[in-house]
Amino acid sequence: MGKFHIWTIGCQMNTSDARRLGDGLEAQGFEETASRGSADLLVLYSCMVRQHAEDKVRNQLAELRRLKQQKPATRIAVAGCVGDVDAWQRQYPFVDFFLAPGQDLTVRDRLADLVELDQYYRIEPPDAARAPRISEGITIHQGCNRNCTFCIVPSTRGRERSRAPEEILGEVRDLVRRGTREVVLLSQIVERYGRDLRPRISLAQLLHRLNDEVAGLERIRFLTSYPGDFHAELIEAVATLPRVCEDINLPLQSGDDEMLREMRRGYTVGLYKDLVGRIRERVPRLGISTDIIVGFPGETEAQFENTLAALAEIRFDVVHVAAYSPRPGTPAAIYPDQLPLEEKKRRLHAVEALQKGVAESINAPLLGRTVEVLVEGEAKGKWYGRTRTNKLVHVASSEPLAGRLVDVRVTQTSAWSLQGELLVPAAV
Ligand code: SF4
Structure with a gap:
């Protein structure tokens, strides 16, 4: 089996659909790669909601056109929001598959010559290598x-x-x-x-x-x-x-x-x-x-x-x-x-x-209050997560916190996020 690379822009629905496609490909034995040059299948999740996003998608497609010229065996698929698929097909004839939302069966059929996506919508991919996010x-x-x-x-x-x-x-x-x-x-x-x-x-x-x-x-x-x-x-x-x-x-x-x-x-x-x-x-x-x-x-x-x-x-x-x-x-x-x-x-x-x-x-009145945070990861030496009301919180801790629900006392507030100190880490 080969390697795949997925590029995504736009709303969380594209991110979610890209994750499901990635899980399905891995369940088939495909391996994800961060390098486009080494990918056998490149999938681009497109967004048309604003001109800025569409411009980025079209820039990506210009790059993919060059890549396809250098490596014609690479399969290229465009998914997500594309609008008039026929017009896109005429404009980007090097794209092998257009996977418009809602064309689930078509997706499977059209990719069938490259990968067997029978398990694209499988509910429990066995031991999928990619850990999902918190x-x-x-x-x-x-x-x-x-x-x-x-x-x-x-x-x-x-x-x-x-x-x-x-x-x-x-x-x-x-x-x-x-x-x-x-x-x-x-x-x-x-x-x-x-x-x-x-x-x-x-x-x-x-x-x-x-x-x-x-x-x-x-x-x-x-x-x-x-x-x-x-x-x-x-x-x-x-x-x-x-x-x-x-x-x-x-x-x-x-x-x-x-x-x-x-x-x-x-x-x-x-x-x-x-x-x-x-x-x-x-x-x-x-x-x-x-x-x-x-x-x-x-x-x-x-x-x-x-x-x-x-x-x-x-x-x-x-x-x-x-x-x-x-x-x-x-x-x-x-x-x-x-x-x-x-x-x-x-x-x-x-x-x-x-x-x-x-x-x-x-946010200012939250100073000194205790908030419950679901910790999602670590960046720049601090753990970060969100309150139930979706406020971003940064907290220092020497022990790993990812995936834990912890109580945090707020020590600093701003318009965009809160800083806090860890109180009692709850059991995972
Ligand atoms: S047409 Fe667009 S903005 Fe209006 S409700 Fe539907 S998705 Fe939302």
Whole structure:
């Protein structure tokens, strides 16, 4: 058997899918290599969500074209978000396989002449050599049936499809057996998990099953949430299930109702605030992050200021802010009144500056408090991990802590992370 190399960019769903593909290849006897030159199979997980990511993917493909010229026997596969596969095939004829999301069977068939991927979706790869991470993402649902006007996901990942709960439980059990302690359930619109399955199952019901049925699993998170689908049953699951973390990612995108209408988001700022209020009432120690787009076509200064005002009022722990990036084929890409890049950057920096102050003031009261941290690894001489509310914590320890739940007293806070000292290491 040969060697494979996987290059990944973009969201955690790509990372999760790349891990599963890597596990499947190793189960077939393939060996992972860090060197592209020595790989027999190169897989590139693509992202099209922003122009910047697409540019990086195309740069990678230019390099792979050269590599293929030098070593024609190398098989090259492109997976993840690619949009119009036919157009990509015409543009990059040297690519042997396009593995679009949702083409699972096609993937197996098309790779069959190179590798036998019968076990690509096997639940328990035997003695997989690669240790999974302490916190692993798991794709539970692909695609999106909504049509937000800025978003390329519906055309790159297709209609919504859920994985069967037994398959997810099997994958989580396998990861936990191999060392994982936390799973992050991934989807573009995670509350819609299970609606297409028969019998139907909700995300909250899946959380119950994972909480109750997987011994050794310490923590469960899920993302990305859609405000219109975050119902009371899910709030109760976050409030009551001990392994489900008090941590949600709930994109607001804009703090202005007219902009939300133009984006076709399907909710108002008032409805969003009301939802956050209800979640916080039931889950008082909630960690909440959001996504914001600045410089959407036609966004006036006053509308942008409405976003700043919403961020100051709601007070998120983390804000992922992006300058609007026109994606070919999406409605907003041809809207009039596209904003100049410089103006989009100015608005982006204004959000970052505001959020720095908000996050500092949220984190400052944690000084001297004890937080529970799941340690994920070591970097630059310190161990790092996250609280249940998803705050990054650094802590010094001479003994290995990876995979442990430890109590840490916070000794320093900033907008982005906490420093702390180890109290009582819990038994693994
Ligand atoms: S809900 Fe999310 S994934 Fe679906 S179209 Fe809107 S932004 Fe894209």
